[in-house]
Each structure stands twice: as structure tokens, then as C-alpha cells.
Amino acid sequence: MNLFSLNYMDFEIKAKLKSSRARAGIITVPHGKIHTPYFIPVATSATVRALDQEDMNSLGAEVLLANTYHLHLKPGDKIIKKLGGLHKFMNWNRPLFTDSGGFQAFSLGYGMEHSINKLGTIFPEKKKAAEKQPKIAEINDDGVTFNDPSSGKLVHLNPKKSMQIQQNLGADIILAFDECTSPLSSYEYTKKAMERTHKWAKESLHHHKKSLIARKNKYKDKYGNQSLYGIVQGGAYKDLRIKSAKFISSLNFDGIAIGGSLGKSKEDMHRILSWVIQLLPENKPRHLLGIGEIEDIFKCVEKGIDTFDCVMPTRIGRRGSLFISPKSHGNLKNKFRINIKNLKYKLDRKPIDKNCECLACRKYSRAYMNHLYKSQELAYYKLASLHNLNFMLRLMEKIRDSICKSYFNELKNEWLKKY
Ligand SMILES: [Zn+2]
Incomplete structure (x- = not known):
């Protein structure tokens, strides 16, 4: 079977600037079109906090991103599947993204350990309290095991499980399972985590293709057909970011996301993006995970990012x-x-x-x-x-x-x- 025939995403670049990498385009997936560059509102637990999907329609939102981690724990992806999938469950008929669940799972490990956020801001007041707590995430090549802090339940996530959960949810665009490292992780650890991410990228693709083939034989409707993005990791280290950008670009993903630690300052972030983006294929959409400040949006669009997601606007x-x-x-x-x-x-x-x-x-x-x-x-x-x-x-x-x-x-x- 020709795996290339299982491509459910179309990405058309409509305009490109001569003075920078900025570009405007259209991503087409089974539930509709996303005009890029686009800022994707985050509907963490199948709703944007304080709003519902009628509100999102009134804003003309073209796409939402829901969090796999949260929905797996509550109400459970199997329940959502029984109720007809995430689109039906939340009554949202436009495109949906889900993340892999990895970021939240690993944040439990390093966020607690280092008391920091994505850009390396250290919270000293939290650091002391965190040091007293046992480490709650265990990471090895088989995945991540952690105690859900709200229920105490032991949860295991790996590429196969993440793909299964995201298939149950049924978003148009799903993300490969990756290991997200802390900005304070050493070179050696970040390298190890990147190699793990690459191994998991191949496994995620394998499980994704398998399910697409099974689906194709079983259903005729297009709505459950999903596209998969790979994630570039490598922390703030140039050689690792370059290696990761090349490796992830070489695989048959539908789009590429840039994840993980983006250094300790905005300058670091822009430096990392410059290393990575020039190596990514022109014809695939590029997503930047978890960034949404207005200054960053302008500068990242200029560098060639097509989509963003961030909880920041509603949180602040x-x-x-x-x-x-x-x-x-x-x-x-x-x-x-x-x-x-x-x-x-x-x-x-x-x-x-x-x-x-x-x-x-x-x-x-x-x-x-x-x-x-x-x-x-x-x-x-x-x-x-x-x-x-x-x-x-x-x-x-x-x-x-x-x-x-x-x-x-x-x-x-x-x-x-x-x-
Ligand atoms: Zn207003």
C-alpha cells in the first residue's frame, strides 16, 4: 500500500515576502481551512476557559487546540470516543489540533524539579516547595510514568498510547510523542532526550500510519482522517537543534512543530528558530508550540512560523x-x-x-x-x-x-x- 496516498492535509502557500521568510497560506484538513499565519486558541479541557464554542464561532476562530493529557485523565478519551469523538463531544465543527500529552507529563517532572517555565524563568518561591516533593515523573525509553497530581492515579504515556488517545479524540491534526526538556537540562541530558524523541517520532509515525490504514478499510467518511506533525527538540544547543530539524524533516510527517525549551531569553528563542527553520521543508506547515506574546508573534512570523498556540491571552x-x-x-x-x-x-x-x-x-x-x-x-x-x-x-x-x-x-x- 502506498502510504503517501494517506495524506489528508493540503498546505498551499499563497504569498511569500522577499525580505524575510514570512509567508501566508492555507492548511486544509477534513473539518475545514486554517488561514496562516494563525494563532490557535487553546481549549485545554475541550473548551477555551470561560468561553464555549458559540463564543469561538462568534470570534470567527478557525481552529482550536485541545490538550491530550487533560482529556485522557478527564473525562477519558475512551468516553469521548464513545460519544462520537472530540468534535461532536464539544460541538465544534471546524479543525482541531491535539498535542501529544508529553509536554504536561514532562513538565510534571522537570517543572517540579527545576521550578521553571518554557523560557527558563525561575520561580524561587516554588523551588523550595518543589524540592521537598518527590519527583513525580519517571522517564525512560519506554515512555513516561507519572502520578496524576489531582487523582494520584499512575499514568503511563508512550508513542503508541499517545497516538491511541489522540485517535480516540479524533482531532484533524495530532502531534508525535516527544520528550520536552527543561531549559536547565545539561547538554548530555538534552542530547539523550532528543535521541529518544527521534526514536519516538518514528514509533508515532508507525502507529499513526497503521491506524490510518485500518480506518481506510473500515470507514468511508473523511472526518476521522488525521494528519501528524513531528516535533523538533534539542533545547538551546545549536548542534542538537540542527540534528533534530534535519532528522524530523526527513520523516514523512504532514507538518513540523518546534517544541521544548527555547532557551533562557527571547534572544535565545529567536536564535534557535533561525537555526531550525532554514532546515525545514518549505512545503510543510510549521507550528511553534506555546508561544504567543505579540512581539514574538511578529518576529516568529517573520522567521517563517505558520501557526502558534498559547494559553497566554486568556490566562493574562x-x-x-x-x-x-x-x-x-x-x-x-x-x-x-x-x-x-x-x-x-x-x-x-x-x-x-x-x-x-x-x-x-x-x-x-x-x-x-x-x-x-x-x-x-x-x-x-x-x-x-x-x-x-x-x-x-x-x-x-x-x-x-x-x-x-x-x-x-x-x-x-x-x-x-x-x-
Ligand atoms: Zn475588545
Whole structure:
């Protein structure tokens, strides 16, 4: 059987800039089209926190990313399969991504051990507490075994299991199982983890192809047909990143994701992306895992990234940070945010952002949002999440337009100008 015939994704590049690697295109999967560059909202447990799929439709979201780890534990991927798969379960008829579950599983190990996040920010207050706890993830070539912190249940994940879970969920685009290392991991450990990731990449592909062949013989509908992305690892080490980019590119994946530690600063991250992206095939979509700050979006699009996912817009929104554009005095210094809990907004009759057409900006003032936040009203979480996501999705529309009509550099300079 010709495995190449089992290709359920189409990626068409519509426009490319001459001055950089920025490109605009369309990914087509069974549930629809994704216009790239795209920011994918994260629906961790089959919903974007504080919102539902009607809200996501109202924002015109083209695709969501759900977390395999969370759905495997609750309500369980087998239950979701019984209920007709993730699209049906959450009533979302557009494209879906799921991640491999690896990032959360490994974060339990290294995040607890090193008390850090993806870009290496160290939380000293958490470090002390974490040191007292037993290490909860055990990693070897067979996969990762960990205690689910909420239920205490022992869970084992490996490439086969991750593929099975993601098949049960049935997203259009799924991710290979990889080992995500900490920014504080040594060269030797990062190398070992990268080699493991490469072995797991081949195993993930093998189990994915097997299930596609089985499906093809059993079902006629196109909706369960999935595409698989490989993940480039290698931490912040140049030779490892280059090796990983070459190896993952050589396999028959439908798209390529860049994962793992991206160094200890934004400069590190951009350096790593420059090493990696030039080695990736032009004709496959490239996804950057877990990055979503506005400055990073512009710079990573410029480097040739097609899709992003990040919980940041909704997470910071719930904590009071709401996005503003340059026309509402958003800039690099304030990270395009206002802090709505600030006293100065108590009597502010203006909308959050004067150019935003989301429900919160059309109907309510900053003063009202300040009040809702301070009163911890549930409506605040919904309105703040709607605003921040609308802001990101509209920004991406503008970025796509700017690539197609060749004014990306002007748009980037307008947003990222020094003051
Ligand atoms: Zn708004």
C-alpha cells in the first residue's frame, strides 16, 4: 500500500515576502481551512476557559487546540470516543489540533524539579516547595510514568498510547510523542532526550500510519482522517537543534512543530528558530508550540512560523491584563496591555481598545470592566477572554493581509517601534 496516498492535509502557500521568510497560506484538513499565519486558541479541557464554542464561532476562530493529557485523565478519551469523538463531544465543527500529552507529563517532572517555565524563568518561591516533593515523573525509553497530581492515579504515556488517545479524540491534526526538556537540562541530558524523541517520532509515525490504514478499510467518511506533525527538540544547543530539524524533516510527517525549551531569553528563542527553520521543508506547515506574546508573534512570523498556540491571552485576561493596540497606546513597553484593576480605570468611560469590535468593547467601558474584575464577577472572565482572543485573531488577520499585500514590514514597525 502506498502510504503517501494517506495524506489528508493540503498546505498551499499563497504569498511569500522577499525580505524575510514570512509567508501566508492555507492548511486544509477534513473539518475545514486554517488561514496562516494563525494563532490557535487553546481549549485545554475541550473548551477555551470561560468561553464555549458559540463564543469561538462568534470570534470567527478557525481552529482550536485541545490538550491530550487533560482529556485522557478527564473525562477519558475512551468516553469521548464513545460519544462520537472530540468534535461532536464539544460541538465544534471546524479543525482541531491535539498535542501529544508529553509536554504536561514532562513538565510534571522537570517543572517540579527545576521550578521553571518554557523560557527558563525561575520561580524561587516554588523551588523550595518543589524540592521537598518527590519527583513525580519517571522517564525512560519506554515512555513516561507519572502520578496524576489531582487523582494520584499512575499514568503511563508512550508513542503508541499517545497516538491511541489522540485517535480516540479524533482531532484533524495530532502531534508525535516527544520528550520536552527543561531549559536547565545539561547538554548530555538534552542530547539523550532528543535521541529518544527521534526514536519516538518514528514509533508515532508507525502507529499513526497503521491506524490510518485500518480506518481506510473500515470507514468511508473523511472526518476521522488525521494528519501528524513531528516535533523538533534539542533545547538551546545549536548542534542538537540542527540534528533534530534535519532528522524530523526527513520523516514523512504532514507538518513540523518546534517544541521544548527555547532557551533562557527571547534572544535565545529567536536564535534557535533561525537555526531550525532554514532546515525545514518549505512545503510543510510549521507550528511553534506555546508561544504567543505579540512581539514574538511578529518576529516568529517573520522567521517563517505558520501557526502558534498559547494559553497566554486568556490566562493574562483572567488576571486583569487586557490587550490594547498602538492606537490605544499599546507598545513594547506595556506589552500591549492595560491592567484593568488599576485605580485609573475606575472612571474611564472608554472601551478597552477603541479599535476592537468584540462584545466587551462594543458594549462596556473600562470602568465597568474594572468593577467586574474587582467584584470577581464571572462575566468578567468571559468578557476579558473574548476581548483578548478577538484582539489576537484580528491581529493575525491583519498580519496575513500584510503578507499578501506586502506591507508586513510597515505593520511590524508600527507595532514594535521603539519609543
Ligand atoms: Zn475588545
